[in-house]
Amino acid sequence: MATKEELLKAKIPCAETGIEIRHSLCDICSPTSHCGVNCYVKDGVIIKVEGDENHPLNQGLLCTKGASNRQYVYREDRIKTPLKRTGPRGSGQYEPITWDEALDTIAKKLQGYKAQYGAQSVFFFGGYTKWFRPILQRLAYSFGTPNYGTESSSCFTSGLMAWKVAAATPSRPDMKNSRLFLGWAHNPYYTGYLSARSTENLKKKGVKFIIVDTMYTQTAEKIADLFLQPRPGTDGALALAIANELIENGWVDHDFISKYVHGFEEYAAYCRGFNRTNVEALTGVPYEKVQQAARMIHDYGHPMSIKESSAPLAHHINGMQNYRAIMSLAIITGNYDVKGGQIPVEFTYTHQASGYHTLEHEFVKEARVFNMPAPVGAQRFPLWNELEHEAQAMDLSRQILEGTPYPLKALVCFGINNRMFPDSKRMLKALETVDFYVDMDLFMTDCAKYADIVLPACTSFEREEFKSYPGGWAYYTKPVIQPLYESRPDADVMCELARRMDLDDTLLKSGYRACLEYILSPISLSVQTLQDADTPLRVPEFKPHEPLATLRRGLKTPTGKLELKSELIAGHPEWGLDALPTYREPLDNIDPAEYPMTLTSGGRLPFALHSRLHDVPWLRTLRPKACVELNPEDAQALGILEQDTVEISTPLGSITAAALLSRHIQKGLVSLYHGYREADISSLISADRLDPYSGFPACRSNRCRVSKKG
Amino acid sequence: MKKMILDFDSSKCCACGACAIACMDQNDYDPKTGSAPFRTIFETEHADGRPVFTHYSVACMHCSPAPCINACPVGCLRKDPETDLTVYDNTNCIGCHSCAMACPFGAPSFNSAGKMEKCNGCYLRLQYGLTPACVRVCPTGALRMVTEEEYEAAHGSGSIIPEARAIAKDQI
Numbered sequence: 001m002a003t004k005e006e007l008l009k010a011k012i013p014c015a016e017t018g019i020e021i022r023h024s025l026c027d028i029c030s031p032t033s034h035c036g037v038n039c040y041v042k043d044g045v046i047i048k049v050e051g052d053e054n055h056p057l058n059q060g061l062l063c064t065k066g067a068s069n070r071q072y073v074y075r076e077d078r079i080k081t082p083l084k085r086t087g088p089r090g091s092g093q094y095e096p097i098t099w100d101e102a103l104d105t106i107a108k109k110l111q112g113y114k115a116q117y118g119a120q121s122v123f124f125f126g127g128y129t130k131w132f133r134p135i136l137q138r139l140a141y142s143f144g145t146p147n148y149g150t151e152s153s154s155c156f157t158s159g160l161m162a163w164k165v166a167a168a169t170p171s172r173p174d175m176k177n178s179r180l181f182l183g184w185a186h187n188p189y190y191t192g193y194l195s196a197r198s199t200e201n202l203k204k205k206g207v208k209f210i211i212v213d214t215m216y217t218q219t220a221e222k223i224a225d226l227f228l229q230p231r232p233g234t235d236g237a238l239a240l241a242i243a244n245e246l247i248e249n250g251w252v253d254h255d256f257i258s259k260y261v262h263g264f265e266e267y268a269a270y271c272r273g274f275n276r277t278n279v280e281a282l283t284g285v286p287y288e289k290v291q292q293a294a295r296m297i298h299d300y301g302h303p304m305s306i307k308e309s310s311a312p313l314a315h316h317i318n319g320m321q322n323y324r325a326i327m328s329l330a331i332i333t334g335n336y337d338v339k340g341g342q343i344p345v346e347f348t349y350t351h352q353a354s355g356y357h358t359l360e361h362e363f364v365k366e367a368r369v370f371n372m373p374a375p376v377g378a379q380r381f382p383l384w385n386e387l388e389h390e391a392q393a394m395d396l397s398r399q400i401l402e403g404t405p406y407p408l409k410a411l412v413c414f415g416i417n418n419r420m421f422p423d424s425k426r427m428l429k430a431l432e433t434v435d436f437y438v439d440m441d442l443f444m445t446d447c448a449k450y451a452d453i454v455l456p457a458c459t460s461f462e463r464e465e466f467k468s469y470p471g472g473w474a475y476y477t478k479p480v481i482q483p484l485y486e487s488r489p490d491a492d493v494m495c496e497l498a499r500r501m502d503l504d505d506t507l508l509k510s511g512y513r514a515c516l517e518y519i520l521s522p523i524s525l526s527v528q529t530l531q532d533a534d535t536p537l538r539v540p541e542f543k544p545h546e547p548l549a550t551l552r553r554g555l556k557t558p559t560g561k562l563e564l565k566s567e568l569i570a571g572h573p574e575w576g577l578d579a580l581p582t583y584r585e586p587l588d589n590i591d592p593a594e595y596p597m598t599l600t601s602g603g604r605l606p607f608a609l610h611s612r613l614h615d616v617p618w619l620r621t622l623r624p625k626a627c628v629e630l631n632p633e634d635a636q637a638l639g640i641l642e643q644d645t646v647e648i649s650t651p652l653g654s655i656t657a658a659a660l661l662s663r664h665i666q667k668g669l670v671s672l673y674h675g676y677r678e679a680d681i682s683s684l685i686s687a688d689r690l691d692p693y694s695g696f697p698a699c700r701s702n703r704c705r706v707s708k709k710g
Numbered sequence: 711m712k713k714m715i716l717d718f719d720s721s722k723c724c725a726c727g728a729c730a731i732a733c734m735d736q737n738d739y740d741p742k743t744g745s746a747p748f749r750t751i752f753e754t755e756h757a758d759g760r761p762v763f764t765h766y767s768v769a770c771m772h773c774s775p776a777p778c779i780n781a782c783p784v785g786c787l788r789k790d791p792e793t794d795l796t797v798y799d800n801t802n803c804i805g806c807h808s809c810a811m812a813c814p815f816g817a818p819s820f821n822s823a824g825k826m827e828k829c830n831g832c833y834l835r836l837q838y839g840l841t842p843a844c845v846r847v848c849p850t851g852a853l854r855m856v857t858e859e860e861y862e863a864a865h866g867s868g869s870i871i872p873e874a875r876a877i878a879k880d881q882i
């Protein structure tokens with residue numbers, strides 16, 4: 001028999017050890033995951049985590065990032081109390097203050113700016129993850145400012161806008177019912193392990209896969225029946241060339257097009273410009289591969305679905321148009337609103353389509369004040385402003401520094417990181433300049449060190465929260481442990497600020513839970529029932545997708561059809577945007593002789609998520625140094641060996657990182673993950689190379705120079 | 711309990727490292743001590759017309775017979791009679807590294823006190839009806855814990871064990 005000491009060491013949950021298993025969710029990465037977690041708890045402390053086997057999403061599994069939750073939660077640099085700045089901005093000199101002092105100070109300051117400069121001078125920013133989004137947006141609106149902005153200014157929204165332009169509604173691939181999957185930027189081994197498993201299962205069942213990626217990924221290696229490797233940001237030209245091949249061979253669905261599609265003739269005429277004479281020069285993909293892709297779509301693509309992605313295709317100056325061009329392939333082949341195709345969805349909560357309706361939209365909208373001034377970014381990104389009811393935060397640093405069209409005086413941030421903004425130094429300068437800056441965060445980041453008041457947030461394990469999952473699931477968690485130190489849930493602080501400013505918003509002032517009771521009122525499960533269950537429940541109101549119902553009802557686009565040519569854009573010539581999914585070169589005009597290579601940032605790693613895991617020691621053992629990945633042939637030509645210190649330069653500056661030679665990387669490409677303190681790639685990326693359609697930054701296509709250092 | 715085999719299929723692995731992190735969590739690994747973690751992951755690559763990658767997750771292979779057991783002069787290492795996993799009690803470890811010299815896989819690690827530690831196959835978790843931390847987490851199913859019968863029934867396909875056994879045999 002094992003001794004009690006041995007059982008404790010092995011962390012066996014049983015009466016003898018007193019180790020209990022409690023359930024929560026991991027909110028380290030994207031809200032499309034948020035896997036169920038079993039926390040092993042002993043004396044109020046988490047001593048181990050593993051996947052929750054009863055959770056409908058992850059069924060017991062976790063990824064590399066999720067497995068590190070314990071060290072993430074107990075990171076030494078957690079902010080412990082509210083803090084007031086005592087030294088210069090950035091110095092990190094603070095003194096602890098009480099919550100009362102912190103909240104009263106913030107409330108008073110914000111009301112002061114509102115009185116003196118108007119409510120629009122206050123900007124509310126929401127970082128990752130999205131769990132508090134509707135609460136923050138309502139707080140901003142109830143306060144009276146249009147300036148609610150989020151990290152979705154550089155993630156996810158570009159693709160959403162592409163679909164809003166085409167169909168006025170977001171869309172999801174019905175992958176499990178497809179015969180062919182077009183995996184454009186699809187490498188779930190590094191981004192979403194659950195999708196890797198389902199991808200493998202579908203492959204075994206005979207589903208065909210076209211994988212398109214700038215990198216030769218594990219998915220390209222293990223899954224692809226056909227692999228296309230374009231240069232970064234040339235996806236649009238490639239998609240238009242595939243479309244042209246489909247059209248010329250008569251492999252499009254004319255019946256579907258005549259019933260449901262607008263603008264086909266003009267689109268087809270435009271596609272003719274992308275053909276055998278130029279596609280390889282434009283994209284690097286040989287024309288035979290384009291033909292093979294079109295042939296596969298013809299042979300197997302009924303039905304075909306296409307990977308929806310948030311960042312990889314969007315982070316170019318032509319990102320949204322490229323995305324439109326890719327998704328047009330589903331439209332012209334009749335793979336929209338059909339089983340196994342691209343299906344229109346309604347978001348249930350925080351951008352998750354779970355197949356049931358909540359009042360999230362109403363909850364936010366009803367607090368919206370009419371005749372508010374335009375939010376940050378509205379003038380520069382008119383299409384964004386037309387489609388999204390939030391600020392385009394990529395214009396935030398400019399507006400703070402230039403004070404036009406109106407001055408911004410205060411920033412209240414729930415997680416902000418300058419390294420998530422292009423030209424991270426300019427963002428810091430803006431934070432140094434703004435009158436009043438509050439940051440609520442888990443960790444004392446370099447960016448938090450500029451705040452006047454810093455507030456300690458807690459993790460998902462220390463709070464209760466609502467989360468919806470695909471397939472009609474709803475989860476309302478219980479805290480697994482008490483909030484560490486004096487930390488609090490972000491949403492509680494938002495509601496408390498509403499109280500202290502005595503905003504005219506009874507619901508918001510009654511707290512997060514009451515807000516969720518209202519938002520979830522259309523479903524027959526109460527918040528209490530959901531929470532008592534301690535596991536996700538299936539919502540009885542769940543409605544599965546009904547093929548062609550949306551198209552038959554008519555879309556909410558100007559023509560009521562799927563628009564290859566956007567009449568919304570065509571109706572606004574003053575925007576200077578194209579109604580068709582046109583293509584332009586992703587790289588800029590700086591001297592290719594001086595900057596011969598292409599720098600890409602943000603390509604995922606299995607053990608990193610933006611900057612938030614770089615300081616988790618376990619994960620750093622898997623890659624201790626910030627590494628720049630280079631093709632071995634390029635490295636040889638440059639005299640660079642594995643682990644050499646390498647300098648990467650753009651016109652904005654230089655950084656150094658350790659060389660990692662890898663055939664995952666195509667020749668001419670240089671890849672460096674973002675968010676590293678010691679190798680901040682965002683400092684090399686211009687804040688003004690933005691996609692004019694979406695406002696997204698060009699993180700993944702910048703000319704650069706690489707050289708061996710020393 | 712039946713004789714258990716901690717098996718690995720490199721064709722299913724993508725070297726994501728979830729197993730390595732779960733192992734660190736299970737065993738309270740502290741990188742600051744400078745000791746080696748019990749499980750490591752890596753990827754090898756070569757070009758054969760196109761790039762070819764192989765992914766590995768490696769820890770103690772729980773060899774049977776195990777060269778480390780014979781090598782230890784103070785008898786720290788032994789086979790768990792229930793599971794046949796290679797387990798240890800390092801109370802008497804003198805830090806001589808003989809086990810590490812004998813091990814063809816680099817499995818033994820040495821803690822800040824100089825004493826040997828390594829993967830014990832989570833044998834107590836097995837006895838309590840749980841699977842090892844690395845197997846539990848593995849998102850691609852590359853790691854699994856099987857009984858000897860299950861292993862034999864699979865004829866060693868998709869298994870690293872035949873190769874590992876051949877290497878260990880040479881060592882003994």
